[in-house]
Amino acid sequence: MVQVKAIKAFSDNYIWCLTTDNSNQAWVVDPGQAHPVLTYLAEHKLTLGGILITHHHYDHTDGVAELVDAYPDISVYGPANSPFKGVTHALTDGQSISVLNINFTIFATLGTRLIIFVTQMMNLLLQAIHYLAADVGAYLKARQSKCGNLLIN
Secondary structure, three states: OEEEEEEEEOOOEEEEEEEEOOOOEEEEEOOOOOHHHHHHHHHOOOEEEEEEOOOOOHHHHOOHHHHHHHOOOOEEEEEOOOOOOOOOEEEOOOOEEEEOOEEEEEEEOOOOOOEEEEEOHHHHHHHHHHHHHHHHHHHHHHHHHHHOOOOOO
């Protein structure tokens, strides 16, 4: 299962860290600072697997070079049209990538030229809610006879 943790950066921002239960690998999203990421990785005994950049602003990219220096074999995914020069894998609208064995679909947005990484996790979440609702419904239906048929189907 993928876990998303917030790593505090600057005075008012976060760097998102993606991990799974069965790996010591982590991916970070928009590392505006390297030091908080390196500290977090060391404290949690994780290695950096890659970086996802949503757009070129400094508070999303200034830590990339230092992280690449510390982990020279990592990939840096980001918008193909970005003025940020640290992207090693340029992404365009509709492309798919796999991070931590989760498929991400890329959606380009207008305005600030963002690329948003949308994962199949949303589908998994919706499925989980559906199954939970079905389980609760089945439980209530089973209890219906004990409640004197007060529940309406």
